[in-house]
Amino acid sequence: MNVEEAKRIVADQKDLIQEKMSSNYVERDIPSDLSIYLSVPNVLAILGVRRSGKSTLSLLLMKRMRVNFAYLNFDDESLYGITAKDLRNLEQGVYEVYGGNVNYLVLDEVHNVKGWELFTSRLRETKRVIVTGSNSKMLSGELATTLTGRHSDVVLFPFSFREYLRFKGESEEVPISTKRTAEVKTELEKYLEDGGFPEALIIGKDQVDIIYNDVLFKDIIFRYKVREMGKFKDFTKSLVSYYSTEVSLSKLAKTISVDKKTVDQWAYGLENAYLTYFLPRYGERPRERLTFSKKVYVIDPGIISRVAIKAKDKGRVMENTVFLKLARENQLKGMYYIKGGDFEVDFYDELNSRLIQVTYASDKVEEREIKGILKADEVVKAKERIIVTYDIDGIEKIKGKEIKMVPLYKFLLLHW
Structure with a gap:
């Protein structure tokens, strides 16, 4: 690639970005003010599944800061196959198109090079x-070694339920009136079906299929040189179908007649691409946490609706959605499930010392759910115990322990 060709690509991308900058976008709920991480020589990394809005968030940040910046999208087909040597010419193209005094650079999907x-x-x-x-x-590679800790990263997810309401121009406040509560629950049903990928909400549900296939082919099949594409797609479909449950990769490997090492690599690739997450079981010893089985969760309710093999299980979809809220807020840190001989609790949020159980209950919470959370509390001594229900709201005090019953819509809207 020569300098003139690089200039043309940079200029074309600049025109597209100027159009995007003039549009109105949904403000995202992120853990902190990202501008504080933009200082020389620190690098801000915005990570997440494809089409979750990473580049848009970068542009919103630049727009809000009102700074002179340049943008390079390495997912552009014009840059397919470029090498490290071409980056110098691209850099020169940036200075010629944007001016030599540009102080901020957005490098979109730069890891493709x-x-x-x-x-x-x-x-x-x-x-x-x-x-x-x-x-x-x-x-985790050479950049981490080179920067010696001088980078800050944030994981961006598809829209949360709160952001979904914001996108639709609806109030994201916890409803008080009966009428507004009914409206919010109706929107929640749609969200649990359609999910929160911005493009899918704008263009249509079929866009979820495109995003899903892009993740499989661009982020896993191509990156990990997957040869048995048919079996890989079967494996992924099966894994998505196990959402909110313990999964045995060994059993899945036998089912599709693939060796365990290959399946482990595929699962590793899916998690790296942010399509699925494997939640570890809580163990008091570090070794236990490594050897216990894990539960699998999926990045967005829309993927479950479009990909999962079996008919949707409302309780499991609720659990997956609660996981995503916790994962956003904790940035995927300090989260476990707890399992004993005769009980299981869906989530132990170690960072905030919370036990969270999820149940599709609208009239009465089953005794086993309450017993489970109390038994888990004997293990971890949590500060807060929550049972997320479909429609039950209130507080119960059992054996001197306070248990909050919180409807799903309220749990998703509250800032905990």
């Missing part, structure tokens, strides 16, 4: 750099 780490490391010495990526391990 081999050797991007050294390029980014050099730029961050004088520029404030944002990188986005759909691979959770992109910061």
